[in-house]
Amino acid sequence: MGRKLLLEHAHVEGIDSYEVYRKHGGYRSVEKALKNMTPDEVVEEVKKSGLRGRGGAGFPTGLKWSFLAKPEGVPRYLLCNADESEPGTFKDRFLMEKIPHLLIEGMITSSYALGANTSYIYIRGEYSWIVKILEKAIAEAYAAGWLGKNILGKGYDLDLYVNPGAGAYICGEETALIESLEGKRGNPRIKPPFPAVKGLWQCPTVVNNVETIAAVVPIINDGGEEYAKLGIGKSTGTKLISACGNINKPGVYEIELGVTVEQFLYSDEWCGGIKNGKQLKALVAGGSSVPILPHFLVTKNIRGEQRLMTYESLADGGFESGTMLGSGGFIVYDEDQCIVRNTWNFTRFYHHESCGQCSPCREGTGWMEHVLWRLENGQGKMSDIDLLADVAKKIEGNTICPLGDAAAWPVNSAIRHFREEFEWHVREPKTCMERNYGLVKEPEMYVQG
Amino acid sequence: MHAVTSNGTPFKFSDAALAEVQGLMKKYPDDRQKSAILRALHIAQEENQGWLSVPAMDHVAEVLSITPIEVYEVASFYSMYNLEPVGRYVLEFCHTGPCAIEGAEQLIEYTKLKLGIGKNQTTADGLFTIKEVECLGACGYAPMMQVGQYYHEHLTEEKIDRFINDCRAGKIDKGTWKMH
Ligand SMILES: Cc1cc2nc3c(=O)[nH]c(=O)nc-3n(C[C@H](O)[C@H](O)[C@H](O)COP(=O)(O)O)c2cc1C
Ligand code: FES
Numbered sequence: 001m002g003r004k005l006l007l008e009h010a011h012v013e014g015i016d017s018y019e020v021y022r023k024h025g026g027y028r029s030v031e032k033a034l035k036n037m038t039p040d041e042v043v044e045e046v047k048k049s050g051l052r053g054r055g056g057a058g059f060p061t062g063l064k065w066s067f068l069a070k071p072e073g074v075p076r077y078l079l080c081n082a083d084e085s086e087p088g089t090f091k092d093r094f095l096m097e098k099i100p101h102l103l104i105e106g107m108i109t110s111s112y113a114l115g116a117n118t119s120y121i122y123i124r125g126e127y128s129w130i131v132k133i134l135e136k137a138i139a140e141a142y143a144a145g146w147l148g149k150n151i152l153g154k155g156y157d158l159d160l161y162v163n164p165g166a167g168a169y170i171c172g173e174e175t176a177l178i179e180s181l182e183g184k185r186g187n188p189r190i191k192p193p194f195p196a197v198k199g200l201w202q203c204p205t206v207v208n209n210v211e212t213i214a215a216v217v218p219i220i221n222d223g224g225e226e227y228a229k230l231g232i233g234k235s236t237g238t239k240l241i242s243a244c245g246n247i248n249k250p251g252v253y254e255i256e257l258g259v260t261v262e263q264f265l266y267s268d269e270w271c272g273g274i275k276n277g278k279q280l281k282a283l284v285a286g287g288s289s290v291p292i293l294p295h296f297l298v299t300k301n302i303r304g305e306q307r308l309m310t311y312e313s314l315a316d317g318g319f320e321s322g323t324m325l326g327s328g329g330f331i332v333y334d335e336d337q338c339i340v341r342n343t344w345n346f347t348r349f350y351h352h353e354s355c356g357q358c359s360p361c362r363e364g365t366g367w368m369e370h371v372l373w374r375l376e377n378g379q380g381k382m383s384d385i386d387l388l389a390d391v392a393k394k395i396e397g398n399t400i401c402p403l404g405d406a407a408a409w410p411v412n413s414a415i416r417h418f419r420e421e422f423e424w425h426v427r428e429p430k431t432c433m434e435r436n437y438g439l440v441k442e443p444e445m446y447v448q449g
Numbered sequence: 450m451h452a453v454t455s456n457g458t459p460f461k462f463s464d465a466a467l468a469e470v471q472g473l474m475k476k477y478p479d480d481r482q483k484s485a486i487l488r489a490l491h492i493a494q495e496e497n498q499g500w501l502s503v504p505a506m507d508h509v510a511e512v513l514s515i516t517p518i519e520v521y522e523v524a525s526f527y528s529m530y531n532l533e534p535v536g537r538y539v540l541e542f543c544h545t546g547p548c549a550i551e552g553a554e555q556l557i558e559y560t561k562l563k564l565g566i567g568k569n570q571t572t573a574d575g576l577f578t579i580k581e582v583e584c585l586g587a588c589g590y591a592p593m594m595q596v597g598q599y600y601h602e603h604l605t606e607e608k609i610d611r612f613i614n615d616c617r618a619g620k621i622d623k624g625t626w627k628m629h
């Protein structure tokens with residue numbers, strides 16, 4: 001299962017330069033699309049590929065593209081979401097640093113498909129050195145005639161710009177990203193209208209993740225059907241996974257969707273197992289927002305079947321016993337890690353990053369942070385545990401954007417699977433404040449019958 | 450979110466920075482030059498010893514032909530903008546989950562003790578400020594901090610010691626937002 005589509009050439013010396021990238025087959029997808037395909041045929045090919053958004057939600061990309069409104073005389077925009085701020089996620093950064101032209105090429109082919117003549121890459125401001133890498137690649141692409149007026153003599157014009165943010169997780173949410181690109185605070189918009197109808201400057205807009213746009217390149221080169229041969233079921237193609245936490249080999253890996261979680265976590269090809277000979281305690285499989293899984297639900301689902309690295313298999317069991325592939329931020333916890341502390345840490349993150357528009361999120365995340373802090377510091381009460389769950393429930397589904405849900409899920413799932421550890425923090429605060437927390441016991445109902 | 454303070458000496462972009470900001474404005478359609486604000490503020494901050502004073506923000510408003518309040522609104526929303534003076538080297542430590550389990554919190558404590566300052570404070574010699582920030586996308590290379598434009602990853606106490614010495618010797622490159 002070692003097939004790579006995006007990072008195949010990432011380690012070639014000088015691949016960040018135009019010449020080397022071109023020599024390795026770069027910009028073929030632009031040639032093919034502009035010379036031999038109509039924009040609609042490009043969209044069709046992406047539909048056939050089964051590609052799903054790599055930013056977290058997993059929405060089918062071809063379908064999203066087909067929703068784009070096309071009113072006469074109104075410009076359309078393609079925005080690349082390079083805000084990458086979900087804790088545990090550092091894959092887009094790797095792609096842009098190593099092989100920037102892949103993103104530029106994907107932007108050109110995708111912009112052509114959507115009929116966009118101006119496109120922007122919105123990148124988190126902290127990645128400021130990558131802004132320069134991308135701008136250099138863009139300048140090279142202009143010089144070689146892949147950007148600008150009348151590209152390849154086909155009458156298609158495209159300008160591509162990089163727009164750095166300035167530190168705000170919320171700007172990864174697509175409507176907040178649009179607001180930010182308009183030069184405002186990153187407050188998400190109420191939907192509808194959806195960006196496909198009214199997005200940037202009230203014009204039809206598509207927002208896609210870096211990896212999604214890069215995947216369009218192999219899809220057009222080899223055909224959607226070829227791409228769809230990789231993976232399993234509705235999880236087609238390859239996925240970048242950024243692995244971190246208590247593992248031997250943290251880093252960014254391109255896997256074919258469908259690798260087992262066990263292989264990914266323990267084989268030397270990928271994470272290489274848990275560091276220091278410790279045992280696995282928990283996994284956050286797709287960035288801080290997704291439900292945390294206790295060790296006994298990581299490699300197997302609740303029915304005892306192998307769990308796979310696919311959208312469906314990770315979600316198997318729903319929120320009761322499953323999680324989500326999310327952004328591919330794979331965070332591994334060993335037996336020494338404290339779930340209460342980690343949940344407090346993530347909740348502080350969401351509190352800090354809430355834009356403050358919706359009261360349930362603005363106030364609720366603060367309350368959860370506060371309550372978790374007192375539990376972690378030996379001042380909690382038993383009733384705090386239900387209080388937390390209650391606050392989380394009241395945030396979930398009651399906000400303009402999904403940041404509220406993203407803040408609630410880690411709390412809900414931590415209490416669901418690690419309730420004993422929360423209770424232990426109330427009963428034996430002193431012991432808990434020392435390190436080494438141990439594994440949770442596998443409850444009866446989880447034991448395979 | 451922070452409050453806007455009213456101190457600060459007069460500010461004007463250097464000629465090169467002004468030309469750059471005017472170039473940025475052309476990346477957006479006519480009358481949409483406000484979109485250049487985030488990068489314009491990064492450049493202004495760099496030219497104003499690392500923070501955005503009211504005169505600096507007012508100048509950005511003038512260059513972009515927008516009202517000062519539009520700039521204050523934006524400057525107070527994003528975490529990379531400092532609305533108070535900072536030291537020459539701002540040590541921005543990530544303290545989010547993945548970095549925390551790799552020892553970020555202990556390392557931040559170590560640095561605070563070493564420099565004798567707390568978070569958001571600046572050393573008396575004006576060299577260092579410590580900030581605690583959220584996940585910077587380096588979770589696999591934890592613990593880490595950002596100083597200026599660059600990331601410093603796989604941090605240890607020894608690396609912090611060396612880094613601080615190098616700063617004192619003026620050997621640390623902070624990078625620049627300017628392209629030219
Ligand atoms: C709070 C929040 C933060 C998000 N951050 C990102 C991000 O950093 N990068 C990203 O691609 N998508 C992010 N998303 C998802 C985007 O809203 C959007 O769904 C995505 O960019 C669509 O691209 P895709 O279909 O190619 O995945 C975020 C969503 C939310 C609610
Ligand atoms: S948690 Fe520190 S860089 Fe991601």
